[in-house]
Amino acid sequence: MKKTLILLITSIALLNPATANVMGQNTDQLPPGCEEISGTEQLTIEAGTEHAEQFPSKMYTYSDRKLNFEPCTKLEVTFINNDSIRHQWMVHGLPEQTYGKMGMFMLETTSGKEKGTFILPSEDESLLIHCGVPQHTQKGMKAQLTVGNGDGDIPNVPGHTGPIDGYSYDQESAVPMGMVVGITMLLLGASMIAIMEKRTEK
Numbered sequence: 001m002k003k004t005l006i007l008l009i010t011s012i013a014l015l016n017p018a019t020a021n022v023m024g025q026n027t028d029q030l031p032p033g034c035e036e037i038s039g040t041e042q043l044t045i046e047a048g049t050e051h052a053e054q055f056p057s058k059m060y061t062y063s064d065r066k067l068n069f070e071p072c073t074k075l076e077v078t079f080i081n082n083d084s085i086r087h088q089w090m091v092h093g094l095p096e097q098t099y100g101k102m103g104m105f106m107l108e109t110t111s112g113k114e115k116g117t118f119i120l121p122s123e124d125e126s127l128l129i130h131c132g133v134p135q136h137t138q139k140g141m142k143a144q145l146t147v148g149n150g151d152g153d154i155p156n157v158p159g160h161t162g163p164i165d166g167y168s169y170d171q172e173s174a175v176p177m178g179m180v181v182g183i184t185m186l187l188l189g190a191s192m193i194a195i196m197e198k199r200t201e202k
Ligand SMILES: [Cu+2]
Pocket: 060, 086, 087, 088, 131, 132, 133, 136, 141
């Protein structure tokens, strides 16, 4: 359900030509449970192919993929894209009361720099960060923003986490397809051997 919502939001964001380069900007509205801003932090994140070189199966990723801040922190983010294709730094799971139904904050740029500010929720949570451009999440653009102590780990964050329980958001279509092809090939091979054996019997 959560996954479907993320896919839906990503699709809307991608299909909408009026999508701004900054979404969910929030410099002063306190999320529910925050009595005040606990602190103001500056964060610079780079995106690009050079950060993925250490991960042979990945093509692009972020300079930082595991972030940790206190609840109710005001985060001033600078997002630098070192590639010449579009990348996003999209944070999911923010409170709807403050960030609307989509519960997200996003910076997007095609070869350049984008800045934006948002305020973290009041509770311990592990927020998913990814790039919604098709295939970019699978190719390595995935990170985790831990608020306080977090509430678990986001799977498949390059250099940090692997798939959880054998299920991977990244490979959701690749795994079953691979299995179908594999089983089909096995059956095909077995029936060919059976046919050949019958022929040699005669
Ligand atoms: Cu991207």
